[in-house]
Amino acid sequence: MPLLEVRGLEVKFPIRQYELTALRDVSFSLDKGQRLGIVGESGAGKSVAAFAILNLIGRPGYISKGEIIFEGANLAKMSPQQLRTIRGNRINMIFQDPMMTLNPVLTIGTQMIECLQTHQNLSKGKAREVAIEKLRQVQIPSPHERIDQYPHELSGGMRQRVVIAIALLTDPSVIIADEPTTALDVTIQAEIMELLVELCETSDVALMLITHDLGVVSQVTQRTIVMYAGRVVEEGPTRQIIENARHPYTHGLIDALPERTNPGMRLNQIPGVMPSLNAIPKGCSFHPRCEHQTELCRTELPGYVGQEGIRIACHWVASQEQQQ
């Protein structure tokens, strides 16, 4: 049984007269210790999905359909009290901006100890020891001194390390990382990513990595979900997707990367832009930008095809499969 299973998740935001559907029929599962990438451009719904898992969708948004099964319980139906025992304890989140997690007026130590004491019955001294140990794990030099510093005294990379340490404090079974390295420089980005993967591997933590960066996904994750306009358009093993993407959108996205073209040549671009949530086209939401579009794509929402852990929502792929 998977550790975390999301089934048919739908999230809506009522705005003015109409309701925007931010997520449509999103399903995926995460096994113990697995690393899953959720890829998409801004507005694709990848962050909404992460927030929905923890039932953190801000008002007026709400989960209108679907289940989030974590260790046998449905998070979508849980009371706030029950959720608090899971959120920040069994499932933790890392944000793009470390200052989302860190309180600028408290020392790192205070925040870590507080976090530990909320979820575990520990004395202050013991909690401090655990905190220092975690800081050492994320390779922060001289953790004994750093623990008494304020967030602003640390560099961006150091802060993100502290955030990772906080995320690991309660030995969670899932970490959701929302663009954890986007705000950092490339050299630091590579270090942090490597550290995160290493820590997840050693303590058998499942990682849900939300990012727009296909390069990061290809190096870090085992499975990948590609999202477009609130829907999963392709899911499969990461290598399979990177090397042999079948959905025209995924294919276009990978092909648009500079490394896929010889230097100096024009990049392979996908025409058009992702529709905004209030103007999602009928049928397949990608069809206006797709070179393989047919009448069917314009009228009917494609179902999923594929086998052995691969799912693709595309009429064109479906018709190809039928021919074989």
Added chain:
Amino acid sequence: MSGTEQPSATRDLVSIKNLSKSFPLTKGFLEQLHFQGGRLVRKRESVKAINGVNLDVKRGEALCVVGESGCGKSTVARVVMGLLQPTAGSIEYDGQRIDNLPPDRLLPVRRKMQMIFQNPYASLNPRMTVQQTLEEPMRFHNPGIGNGELRDKVRTVMDSVGVDPSWTERFPHEFSGGQRQRISIARALMVDPEFIVADEPISALDVSIQAQVLNLMMDAMEQRSLTYLFITHDLSVVEHFGNRVAVMYLGALCELAETRTLFESPRHPYTRALISAIPKLTRERPSHIKLTGEVPTPINLPSGCFFHNRCVYANDRCKVEKPPLLQTDNGSQVACHGIEEGRID
């Protein structure tokens, strides 16, 4: 107009000479006072954003300046465009020194150089229609232009950047990020410039839109024989886009080379670390070069080579003597004692 002298084809279009720029940290008078050796002294601190940069942009090339945040690359762009005054050094455009010109004498140069900005959400005036935004530079530099001619020009330019010309009466918030960046490019192209400074023009955009905008910039370069100074932190874009690359660290140049040379054989230890850190779609986990230590603050610059505290090859000389930018055998220019002495291959 100073257009009487013929621009020579061999002369560099833009020369940045020994440029330095520091920003004083504005503090109250009382906060500037410190006790030092029993005496009260006034200490004024400043952020040294650029520290002696020499860089020439050749006519018709795309020169990329790369570096991590805080390395001074955007400041270089702003000083070149005259948005900031240099603390020391000079900027020459087509042989003419421009950093000390009064605003009226600068105007003829201004219409030859334009800028594209990073944030498409902030670079267009939210209260002006696209038509008004695009008209403005044209009207300003050609006061006698007729309305009809102006409208035609706006239409042609909008067409050339791939924005529907019938949308001229719309406001920026009605466009997506990618379209706004196209409009931003259109504004730069309105006065038919020859030199464009692009400050991270695609880093705020989505992957599929990045490719569109980059292609557009390359098209414009070919059709209008433009020269670019392209500022970015994204090395994978540099490999694709630029003719030459300048790598900056803490406000100084570490390496300047032809793009292909730089990516095939990076010489400076910092450049190597940077290139090894680019996330690629490779199968195996990358073996990137780890840098130790933290980036020093530009308020208190390290002595000697700015990179020495993070460099595995650093020796005593690196700690005291600042390396000059020297030509190497493969044509690239590198500022590193290790390369000069042959300690690093």
Added chain:
Amino acid sequence: MIRYWQLFKESAFLYRFRRDKVAIASFSVLMLLVSLSFLAPLIAPFDPYDPAGIDIMDSDIPPSWQEEGDPRFSLGTDAQGRDMLSTMLYGTRISITIGLFAVLLQLFLGIALGLAAGYFGGRIDSFLMRLADIQLSFSTLMVAIVVLAIFQASFGTELYNDLAIFMLILVIGIAEWPQYARTVRASVLAEKKKEYVDAVRVIGLGSGRIMFRHILPNTLSPILVISTVQVANAIMSEAALSFLGLGMPVNKPSLGSLINSGFEYILSGSWWITTFPALVLILLVLVINLLGDWLRDVLNPKLYKD
């Protein structure tokens, strides 16, 4: 023009207005008060400025629904025999006029000085902002009382009565410019950093054009919000000054001077002379403030996105 109208019709602004009952009610009441008072010469049953139409024998008549009331004077008359309803209509007009013009003056001074301080920075900024601090450390009323009292003392009450409306506008306008200057300066500092300002500097535009054509329009939202509140404040200041006898003269009463003139009689039972103008004043200030609050809620969040 049609396009702007359409944009307005589709805007979140109008949408939120339509959904907000308090805003609609405040706006309607305000419009009612404004139109009634400005149509006063047409709709008022009497002309309170015409001495010939006033009979001293009609003084102190209570509202018409009371026993001693007179059907001619629906809200009664004041101590000089003027019809309360007509006098209040004219008085409201004066109060609103003073409020509006005083704010226009504040607006002009505040925008000019705030823009200069924010855009040029440095010494100009320090100088203007210290000036604003000094100005703010005197309360509006104190400055107004001193200035108006000196004026009355040196030029005589006669001249003062003729010029009262201009003096009030001038004094209230000048005393409160720092509010605007500070708000404008703060928004200019925020806007100045945005890239669109750099973009026009790259074009080579002069600072005047950049300030007025580019930065100023983008600071208008906060200006609009404080303007509504400031109109209410100016009306209150005028009322307070008039109540102290330094405002509008008795023969051209504003709401404040009406309240003042009735105050002497309130203990002798003529409550209506003070109460009705006071109610109108409270209502006027209340609806303007409610609208101001609503405007702030609507205009503040995310100016750039939708």
